[in-house]
Amino acid sequence: MLKQIEGSRAVAEAIALCRPQVICAYPITPQTHIVEGVGEMVKSGELTNCEFINVESEFAALSVAIGASAAGARTYTATSSQGLLFMAEAVYNASGLGLPIVMTIGTRAIGAPINIWNDHSDSMSMRDAGWIQLFAETNQEALDLHIQAFRLAEELSCPVMVCMDGFILTHAYDRVDMPTQAQVDAYLPPFEPRQVLDPSEPVTIGAMVGPEAFTEVRYLAHHKQLRALALIPKLSAEFVAQFGRESGGLVRTYRSDDAETIVVALGSVIGTVKEVIDAMRDDGIAIGCVSICSFRPFPLAVLREALERAKRVVVLEKCLAVGLGGIVSDGVRKALSGIMLKGYTVIAGLGGRAITMSSLRQLFDDARADELEQVTFLDLNADIVAGELERETTLRRSGPTAEAILRRLGTVASRIA
Amino acid sequence: MNRHEKLMELPTQRQPVKFYQTGTFTVGNRLLPENLRSVQADIGRTNSLNSGHRACQGCGEALGARYAIDAAMRATDNQLVAVNATGCLEVFSTPYPETSWQIPWIHSLFGNAAAVASGVAAAQRVRGRPHVRVVAQGGDGGTTDIGFGCLSGMFERNDDVLYICYDNEAYMNTGVQRSSATPPGARTATTPALGREPGNVSGTGKNVPLIAMAHRIPYVATASVANLHDLELKVTTAMEFHGARYIHIHVPCPLGWGSLPADTIRIARLAVESGLFPLFEARDGHVSARTPIRRKVAVDEYLKLQKRFAHLFASPAGRERIALIQATADRNIEEFGLLEDEATRG
Numbered sequence: 113m114l115k116q117i118e119g120s121r122a123v124a125e126a127i128a129l130c131r132p133q134v135i136c137a138y139p140i141t142p143q144t145h146i147v148e149g150v151g152e153m154v155k156s157g158e159l160t161n162c163e164f165i166n167v168e169s170e171f172a173a174l175s176v177a178i179g180a181s182a183a184g185a186r187t188y189t190a191t192s193s194q195g196l197l198f199m200a201e202a203v204y205n206a207s208g209l210g211l212p213i214v215m216t217i218g219t220r221a222i223g224a225p226i227n228i229w230n231d232h233s234d235s236m237s238m239r240d241a242g243w244i245q246l247f248a249e250t251n252q253e254a255l256d257l258h259i260q261a262f263r264l265a266e267e268l269s270c271p272v273m274v275c276m277d278g279f280i281l282t283h284a285y286d287r288v289d290m291p292t293q294a295q296v297d298a299y300l301p302p303f304e305p306r307q308v309l310d311p312s313e314p315v316t317i318g319a320m321v322g323p324e325a326f327t328e329v330r331y332l333a334h335h336k337q338l339r340a341l342a343l344i345p346k347l348s349a350e351f352v353a354q355f356g357r358e359s360g361g362l363v364r365t366y367r368s369d370d371a372e373t374i375v376v377a378l379g380s381v382i383g384t385v386k387e388v389i390d391a392m393r394d395d396g397i398a399i400g401c402v403s404i405c406s407f408r409p410f411p412l413a414v415l416r417e418a419l420e421r422a423k424r425v426v427v428l429e430k431c432l433a434v435g436l437g438g439i440v441s442d443g444v445r446k447a448l449s450g451i452m453l454k455g456y457t458v459i460a461g462l463g464g465r466a467i468t469m470s471s472l473r474q475l476f477d478d479a480r481a482d483e484l485e486q487v488t489f490l491d492l493n494a495d496i497v498a499g500e501l502e503r504e505t506t507l508r509r510s511g512p513t514a515e516a517i518l519r520r521l522g523t524v525a526s527r528i529a
Numbered sequence: 530m531n532r533h534e535k536l537m538e539l540p541t542q543r544q545p546v547k548f549y550q551t552g553t554f555t556v557g558n559r560l561l562p563e564n565l566r567s568v569q570a571d572i573g574r575t576n577s578l579n580s581g582h583r584a585c586q587g588c589g590e591a592l593g594a595r596y597a598i599d600a601a602m603r604a605t606d607n608q609l610v611a612v613n614a615t616g617c618l619e620v621f622s623t624p625y626p627e628t629s630w631q632i633p634w635i636h637s638l639f640g641n642a643a644a645v646a647s648g649v650a651a652a653q654r655v656r657g658r659p660h661v662r663v664v665a666q667g668g669d670g671g672t673t674d675i676g677f678g679c680l681s682g683m684f685e686r687n688d689d690v691l692y693i694c695y696d697n698e699a700y701m702n703t704g705v706q707r708s709s710a711t712p713p714g715a716r717t718a719t720t721p722a723l724g725r726e727p728g729n730v731s732g733t734g735k736n737v738p739l740i741a742m743a744h745r746i747p748y749v750a751t752a753s754v755a756n757l758h759d760l761e762l763k764v765t766t767a768m769e770f771h772g773a774r775y776i777h778i779h780v781p782c783p784l785g786w787g788s789l790p791a792d793t794i795r796i797a798r799l800a801v802e803s804g805l806f807p808l809f810e811a812r813d814g815h816v817s818a819r820t821p822i823r824r825k826v827a828v829d830e831y832l833k834l835q836k837r838f839a840h841l842f843a844s845p846a847g848r849e850r851i852a853l854i855q856a857t858a859d860r861n862i863e864e865f866g867l868l869e870d871e872a873t874r875g
Contacts, residue, residue: 133655134648163651167644168682175641175679179612179648182635185655187648205637309610309633309649311661316628318613318636320620 113290119251119281122288123216123274124149126255128159129296130214130262132188133303134180135164136173140195141228142278143218147190170195174202174215181211182317184308186262189213192278193220193234200238207242207333209318212265212272212303214258215243219379219430220278221463225514229464230278232378232431236407236439242333244272244340245408246360247378251276251286256359257405259296260347266303267343270336275407277380279464291355299354337409344406362411365418367393368400373480374419375401376444377428381460381467385428388472399476404440415447424454426479428490430461437487454482460490575602575631577611582629583621587790589780589797590618590695593754594666597693597778600761602632604768605662610634610649614642614667614676617702618695640675642667643683646690654689662768663689669696669710673737680737684744687772691764694737694775697782705785709735712805713857714850715837717785722840731853738811741775745814748774753808754781755798759820763810779806787836799831804858807865822867828855 115122123146127135135154137147151166153159163180167173173189181187191199196217206213217235221227235245244264248254254276261272276282307315321329341362348361366386368374375385382403392399402418404411419425425448427441436442438457445455456479461467471491478484500517503509509516577598584591602609613619613636622629623636637645646665653661665683667676672694683690699717700706706719713731716722720729741749747770752760760778767774781788781796788796800806801820805828808820832838832851841847862868 134651136648161655163655165647165651165686167647168678168685171641172644172647172679172682175637175644176648176651178637178641179635179645179650180652181648182645183610183649183652183656185648185652201638202641209637309635311608311610311633314631314633316623316630316634318619319623319625319628320636321625325625 113292114287115290116285116287118145119254119276119284119286120145120218121149122251122255122286122290123258123276123282124153125290126258127188128153129291129293130188130259130300131186131297131302132159132162133185134177134187135162136167136176136180136187136189137164138167138170138173138189138191138195140170140192141218142220142230142282143190143192143195143216145282146216146218150188170199171202174199174206174213177213177215178202178206178209178211181206181213181305182209182309184303184305184310186266186303187211187213188215190216190218192218193222193228196234196238197222200241203238203241203243206271208329210269210307212262212269214261214265214272214274216258217273217275218278218282219275224512227463228278230280230430231462231464232275232429233462235273235275236431238273239408239439242270242337243408244268244270244337244406246272246274247405247407248274248276248281249364249380249382249403249405251281251284252288252357253359253405254281255288255290256351256355256357259291259300260351260360262303263300263347264340264343268336268340269306270340275379280380289357295354299351340406340409341411341413344409360405362404362406362414363418364403364405366401366403368402368418368422370398371400372398372423373400373426373476374422374424375399375426375428375476376404376415376419376440377401378404378407378440379430381428381430384467384469384472388469388476391469391473392476397480399480407440410443412443412447415444416451419444419448419453420451422453424456424479424482426456426458426476426484428458428460428467432459432462456484457487458484458490459487465491575599575607577602577631578622579629579631581627583624584617585782585784585790587781587783587788587793588617588621589754589782589793590668590697591621592757592793593695593752593760593778593780594618594693596754596757596760597666597764597776598632598664600764601662601664601691601768604765605660607632608661610653610661610663612637612642612646612649612663612665614665614671615639615702616668616671617697618666618668620702639671641679642671642676643690643692644679646692647683647686647688650689662691664691664693666693666695668701669694669698670700670708672696673709673735677737681740681744684741684746684773684775687746689771689773691767691774691776693764694777695780696777697780697785699782699785701782701785710737713854714841714847716840717837727840727847728837731850738775738777738809741777742811742814742816744773746773746775747771747813749776749811751777751779751806751808753779753797753801753806755794755801756808756820759808766810785837787839788834792834796831796834799826799834802826803828803831804862804867805831805854807861807867809865816865819865819867822862825862825868828858
């Protein structure tokens with residue numbers, strides 16, 4: 113059924129169709145509307161046989177989810193940014209215990225300076241936590257990925273994060289095709305846990321493991337992700353058969369077959385990238401893009417296949433590995449190891465800075481001319497940076513950078529001290 | 530059902546009891562009818578925490594946990610799941626690939642046992658198994674410090690969980706560091722007996738049973754391994770309630786306290802008899818029962834058996850701090866009316 117609704121609402125309705133049994137909620141922008149949505153459905157009786165628990169922190173949210181999942185309930189929660197960091201210890205724990213929890217990340221920057229807007233710093237900070245991470249390009253895909261996520265999580269006994277861009281997707285009203293309960297039921301069977309806390313069959317879960325077995329446990333976690341590389345495309349194909357549209361998978365290509373320049377990106381920015389590519393194709397330029405849906409596991413082989421014939425690759429990243437450059441670029445380089453082509457890392461859209469078509473057009477033209485730095489910050493305000501760097505050569509001042517910039521610019525608030 | 534009737538409900542298959550404990554105030558078992566005596570081995574005992582675990586000799590926590598969880602199993606007809614915080618109890622009971630637990634048991638993290646237990650309880654409700662009950666347990670570090678937020682959240686929502694804190698008054702598993710449950714003056718690895726105010730600071734303390742009561746949860750109790758009948762009864766009582774419940778058990782730690790393993794029960798008893806650890810029950814936020822002190826002892830008697838307090842006896846300044854500890858004990862006795870019965874009798 114077609115609906116014109118907010119992205120968060122679409123996800124909330126999709127979650128309800130997945131028949132979750134325990135949902136933990138703690139507010140943090142920009143994921144809040146999702147848990148509000150499911151909470152409303154539980155309260156109104158629209159979603160039955162579901163415990164909606166308002167907890168006191170994100171750490172508790174995921175901890176309650178861990179208990180519920182270990183006791184055999186299909187469990188869901190959502191968070192963003194600082195909230196994901198606050199639950200970090202539980203994030204690793206959930207995957208270590210093999211619990212198939214599904215969690216939405218309404219992706220957002222991490223402070224300081226505090227910033228509520230979108231980038232990928234939060235979810236990527238947890239890239240090695242043992243969760244599967246799927247990135248949605250559109251609201252429709254966000255909705256669809258949640259349905260696939262429960263299948264994936266429960267088949268692998270591995271938690272899954274569905275990452276959707278904060279505000280850009282979570283708060284955007286867009287048309288979505290909402291599946292029926294019968295369709296979802298046909299795709300997603302009830303949760304049957306393999307190991308569950310049950311007095312009739314007592315098990316000890318979470319024992320202390322020493323050097324004699326820890327490596328094997330970690331290897332098997334890695335192996336689980338490698339199995340996901342095969343399972344994700346399979347579930348995506350089954351999804352097409354059941355719902356009649358393509359969503360998910362490992363990567364998707366766009367006009368890249370004969371492209372000399374290929375842009376690699378994740379999430380909602382792909383829409384803008386495609387528009388720029390269309391315009392450049394109209395000008396006869398051989399450019400295309402590859403969007404990564406499965407960031408963990410990282411699809412090395414299919415990326416290599418998609419990129420190896422290009423002359424250059426531009427990786428557009430909404431996250432900065434401070435002191436290194438790009439996180440996604442690292443993976444892309446690994447995928448292309450041994451192949452001599454030009455690779456550029458572009459850091460863009462940090463803290464919600466708009467990634468515009470004109471900036472991208474200029475960027476891609478510069479890339480084609482091979483006039484890019486190894487690491488480029490898109491639309492960096494060079495004046496502010498230069499001014500601050502110059503001040504630092506004459507006046508050493510410890511403390512927060514944002515406030516130092518304000519002081520130099522002489523805003524009212526900065527004149528107090 | 531009154532207290533005595535409840536005691537009569539406890540299992541009756543008991544071996545004949547030999548009484549050989551001397552040098553303490555223990556007379557309980559000898560004077561009780563055969564069917565009420567506490568024993569280590571019992572054909573009807575579930576031994577939830579089975580033998581072979583790696584607790585130290587004289588570990589109060591191992592004893593307290595076994596009696597508490599056995600009692601909870603009896604009260605629930607073995608329909609019990611336990612959630613454990615990181616700490617000694619977790620480490621000594623589950624060295625992979627072994628486990629001492631005879632019940633479904635999960636350890637997640639140090640600070641989240643109460644929240645994990647909330648999740649387990651929610652899963653039982655939604656899976657149509659409300660008869661399966663949940664106990665969470667942790668040490669004082671996992672309860673009064675790092676797990677405090679989750680604990681308070683579980684209380685405030687009145688989730689159907691019994692939380693048991695085994696209080697040995699410091700972080701013993703990591704090597705005896707100070708927690709918010711460490712008493713004033715006590716020497717720990719992070720409060721050495723050095724400087725102008727040796728040992729732990731004389732702060733305001735943090736009384737978690739009273740904080741639990743402030744949440745107005747249905748049942749709060751304190752218990753001691755010195756009085757195992759009382760401990761079992763309180764756990765049994767707690768399982769009669771639904772909603773959030775809290776039992777705080779005082780468990781001496783020979784390693785951390787610098788005491789003899791054989792003195793664990795004696796020290797626990799002296800803590801009670803001095804007034805430093807009052808035994809009481811509270812319902813809906815109000816004290817409903819207290820265990821009167823049979824023979825009041827000075828705190829010196831309790832402190833001097835423990836090397837962690839030895840430095841207090843070595844200087845006039847230390848003596849002054851002992852006087853402060855005595856004042857705390859006296860205040861407890863007054864506030865909880867622990868000598869009331871005696872006073873009434875004249």
